Amino acid sequence: MTRIKSLIIGSAIVVTAGAGAAFAGSATTGPADPVIAAPVLPVVRASDWTGFYFGAGVGTGEWDRGAASGSGRNEGVFVGYDYDFGNYVLGGEAQYIGNDVVIGGQALQGVTRVKAKAGYDAGRALVYTTAGYAYADSSAGGGNGYVAGVGLDYEVMDNVTVGAEYLYNEFDDIGGQNLTGNTIEARLSYRF
Template sequence: MKAIGYATLVSLIAGGAYAGGYVAPVVEQPVIAPVEMIAPAPVGNWDGFYAGLQYGKGSGDLGDRGALPDFGDFDAYGLHAGYQRGFNKFVLGGELDYNKVSPDENYSDGDMTRLRLRAGYDAGKFLPYVTLGAAKLDTDEFSDTGMTYGLGVDYKVAEHFTVGAEYTRNAFKDVLQDSAGVDGNDLDMDLVQVRASYKF
């Protein structure tokens, strides 16, 4: 009986030792706040109305002008306004512009008004584009309507402000008579301009 009592006592002591034995301390893991990724500011789109100013220089060639003086170099400056809309990465629109054309010599100052379509590609801050339309040129010597086409690129300085550069060719048919009074002098005008626009 003593043996059974001792065995029971040892069993109880061992169980108590196990129950109240060493417990490893609980170490709380530090809470790490999630890092917020700062997304770059959106560039925005090219949709909407815009208006601005342009200035540039060009050269006019009368082709087979006979006894007539060549049109020569000229300054061109004025205003433009238009609307464009994006379709995925493509941007389509229309523009009306006015230029005061000032030849260096031989011909009087003139007015050139153009109505053009524009088709461009949205490359973020850049918008390369092509343009095609009609142009009307009025001077003291002649008045004629012809074709205009070209290419350019706009750069978005800020959400509502862009700058750009553009080349156009403006072609007019039978604008002047030669010394014998015969029509047939075509005028081709190459024009390079810088532009600044505000988008509303």
């Protein structure tokens, strides 16, 4: 019986020692908890229309001089400056367009414009109104006038915009008659 007692006591010591190690944990740890990265949110670029720009445009125009009328293509260049006040943009632009229009036997050779702009900053789009001084040069003589219209510029990539502009033009006394015209133009600009 002493032998059985010794065997039971020895077994109890071994089981108790093993159980203590099991409850204490082991020297090696299991795999670490995975690290979950925070999602990356897309960066929304704040628009800023402030700065100088230059560009070129091509379009068409419908012109009337007295009872005569004519239409044709116009091409031009422009340079300007805009200042962004947050939601609103103010600016100015100088523009020259050459025309391919004959009105009642008189050729409209070109129009020079100096315009003020006021617009709304809609992010990558700028919607604006414009008005200013204009000078028309034709084979019947030159004449002073004004121009007014609306436009839209859209930023297709950093510093590059495409746009469209509609303008009403009116000039007094070119060869004894007034000249009016409606022009629409597609524009490409570089901003810096």
